[in-house]
Structure formats: structure tokens, C-alpha cells
Amino acid sequence: MDGLTSTVRSALVFLLVNVFVVRCDITDGNAEHLKREHSLIKPYQGVGSSPSSQWDFSGSTLVTSSYVRLTPDERSKQGSIWNTVPCHLKDWEMHVQFKVHGSGKKNLHGDGIAIWYTKDRLHPGPVFSNNAHFHGLAVFIDTYSNDDAADRSFPYISAMVNNGTVTYDHGKDGRSSELGGCSAEIRNRDHDTYLAIRYSKGRLTIMVDVDDKNEWKECIDIGGVRLPTGYFFGASAATGDLSDNHDIISMKLYQLMVEHTAEEESLDWTKIEPSVSLLKSPKDNIDDPTGNFRGTPLTGWKIFLLLLCALLGIVVCAVVGAVVFQKRQERNKRFY
Ligand SMILES: *[C@@H]1O[C@H](CO)[C@@H](O)[C@H](O)[C@H]1NC(C)=O
Numbered sequence: 001m002d003g004l005t006s007t008v009r010s011a012l013v014f015l016l017v018n019v020f021v022v023r024c025d026i027t028d029g030n031a032e033h034l035k036r037e038h039s040l041i042k043p044y045q046g047v048g049s050s051p052s053s054q055w056d057f058s059g060s061t062l063v064t065s066s067y068v069r070l071t072p073d074e075r076s077k078q079g080s081i082w083n084t085v086p087c088h089l090k091d092w093e094m095h096v097q098f099k100v101h102g103s104g105k106k107n108l109h110g111d112g113i114a115i116w117y118t119k120d121r122l123h124p125g126p127v128f129s130n131n132a133h134f135h136g137l138a139v140f141i142d143t144y145s146n147d148d149a150a151d152r153s154f155p156y157i158s159a160m161v162n163n164g165t166v167t168y169d170h171g172k173d174g175r176s177s178e179l180g181g182c183s184a185e186i187r188n189r190d191h192d193t194y195l196a197i198r199y200s201k202g203r204l205t206i207m208v209d210v211d212d213k214n215e216w217k218e219c220i221d222i223g224g225v226r227l228p229t230g231y232f233f234g235a236s237a238a239t240g241d242l243s244d245n246h247d248i249i250s251m252k253l254y255q256l257m258v259e260h261t262a263e264e265e266s267l268d269w270t271k272i273e274p275s276v277s278l279l280k281s282p283k284d285n286i287d288d289p290t291g292n293f294r295g296t297p298l299t300g301w302k303i304f305l306l307l308l309c310a311l312l313g314i315v316v317c318a319v320v321g322a323v324v325f326q327k328r329q330e331r332n333k334r335f336y
């Protein structure tokens with residue numbers, strides 16, 4: 001029995017590893033599908049100064065030829081940079097190269113950077129210098145733990161989807177509204193640090209590459225996320241009593257080549273309300289026009305794993321049953 005159990009276990013581990021590997025194949029920069037109008041690339045020609053520029057900036061933001069500094073390492077600064085062109089891609093992946101650095105010692109620096117895909121742009125407020133009642137997606141690279149009771153290590157990366165009704169709780173580092181997150185050592189690194197945000201078929205995946213290994217590590221991966229088209233990409237940062245230089249080196253948007261049904265194509269994607277249905281089961285989503293959950297790899301794999309477990313269970317029962325039956329027959333023979 002023990003041997004069989006461990007065989008089953010290694011089979012499951014093997015399958016799970018495969019699931020993970022499959023989930024990790026994020027675009028590694030296919031230039032063909034790079035969308036220049038939504039990308040911010042060195043040396044940032046015309047950003048801010050030329051009327052034809054596709055990026056606006058505000059607050060403390062400083063554009064040089066090698067980085068866009070959202071805030072300097074000084075107290076109470078707020079800066080942002082926003083794409084002026086609304087994004088009408090249904091499936092996309094944003095790669096952000098960033099650098100957070102400063103003279104503050106451990107835990108004496110803040111507050112971090114936020115990457116946005118929102119309805120409104122250049123709308124200042126208290127959430128990493130942006131509006132608290134935003135519509136859309138926010139990804140926070142939070143370097144300072146405001147919540148003394150926090151049992152997680154900072155910097156902490158998290159994501160939030162809002163329809164304008166939820167307020168990001170800065171004092172709790174947004175814990176009550178986060179969809180998921182991970183810790184990542186991103187500050188004062190000598191090498192380049194990257195974040196990737198993928199949105200495709202109702203699935204939001206966030207990956208980080210911060211250890212100079214040139215590989216993406218999964219941070220967040222959830223289904224049931226609904227985001228419209230026609231929103232704007234942006235980045236913002238803020239400092240408070242504590243500070244850091246918050247630099248964006250590049251933001252590169254890639255179009256993902258994904259097939260949609262004619263029915264999906266005929267919908268007005270700009271009308272979608274941002275939302276997340278974390279607890280919905282796949283069958284509740286059969287009529288979901290954006291294809292959320294349907295055909296997502298994890299759901300398929302889960303069903304496969306369940307079937308496999310059921311099959312293995314039946315085999316184990318059959319073998320045990322046969323052995324018991326044979327033993328009993330032998331014992332019965334001895335009685336006669
Ligand atoms: C906005 O989100 C809240 C909380 O998730 C929800 O209760 C509300 O119905 C949503 N409103 C709209 C207009 O979708």
C-alpha cells in the first residue's frame with residue numbers, strides 16, 4: 001500500500017509541476033507584437049514636451065534620457081506618468097522595468113510604485129498618488145509595511161480590481177481588497193528588476209523577475225477577472241515621511257494573439273464593469289461572454305486531476321478487494 005501511495009503522490013507532484021511550467025510561459029518580448037503607442041521606451045522621445053507625445057506626466061516626475069523618476073528620494077513627493085492612448089486590446093501583457101533605490105535603511109523607506117490600467121488618468125489622490133476610487137486594475141509594489149500587525153515581508157506586490165466603490169486601505173497596505181500577492185526583494189538591487197502583468201480571457205497573471213536569473217516567477221494567477229477595453233495604462237509613486245527614488249525604466253505592452261468567438265467579438269468590451277468572481281464555479285460561467293473560466297488551463301487540469309484521482313482510487317479499491325477476496329477464499333478452503 002505504501003508503495004502505491006507514494007507512486008500516486010509522485011504522479012500528482014509530476015502533474016502539478018507540469019501545470020506550473022505550463023502557467024509560466026509568459027511572453028518573453030516578441031517584438032512583432034509590441035504596441036509602441038502603449039509603450040514607454042528609452043530615450044522617451046518627446047515625453048511630456050511634444051504635443052504628439054503618447055505619455056503625460058505630473059507631480060514630481062522627472063524624465064531623463066535613461067529613466068523616468070516618479071519621485072526623488074525626498075519626503076512627501078507624488079508623481080505619475082500616463083499613456084494618452086486608450087488600450088483597445090482584449091488580451092495583453094505589460095512588462096515593466098523599474099528601479100526602487102534610496103539611502104533609507106531597512107524599513108525606513110517608502111511608499112512604493114503602483115501600475116495602473118484604469119478608466120481615468122492623471123487623477124491625483126492618496127493611493128500611491130492616484131485616485132482612491134479608481135475603476136480598473138492596480139498592481140502595487142509596496143515597499144513600506146504600514147500595518148504593524150502585518151505577518152508578511154515587505155516589499156510586497158499585490159493586485160486590486162475596483163469598480164469605483166472600494167477604498168484602498170493604506171493603513172493596512174490594502175490587505176482587505178487584494179486579490180493576491182507575494183513578497184519580493186526589489187529595493188537597492190544592482191541588477192535590473194521587472195514585473196509582468198498579463199490579462200487574457202479573464203485571467204490575471206502577475207510575474208516578477210527580480211533575482212537577476214532572467215526568469216519569471218509567478219506572484220499572482222487568478223481567473224474570473226473582468227476588465228474592459230478602452231482604459232489607460234499608467235504608473236505612479238509616492239513618498240511620505242519616508243522616501244525612495246521610484247524609477248520606471250520602461251513599460252512595454254505586448255498584444256497576445258488569442259482567438260475569441262464571434263459572439264465575444266460582437267460584444268462592446270468598453271462597457272464591461274471591472275469585477276472579480278473569485279468563488280464562482282466553472283459551470284456558473286458557461287454563459288459568460290468574455291470566456292472567463294471556460295477553457296482556462298488550471299480548471300482543465302483540475303478536472304483532469306480529479307478524474308485521475310478517482311481512477312486511481314477505483315484501481316486501489318479493486319486490487320485491495322481482489323486480495324481480500326482471494327485471502328478469504330483460501331481461508332474458506334482450509335476450513336473444509
Ligand atoms: C462594485 O463592487 C462592489 C463590491 O465588489 C459590488 O457590491 C457592487 O455591486 C459593484 N457595483 C457595480 C456597479 O458593479
Ligand SMILES: [Ca+2]
Pocket residue numbers: 111142143144145146170173
Ligand atoms: Ca504600505
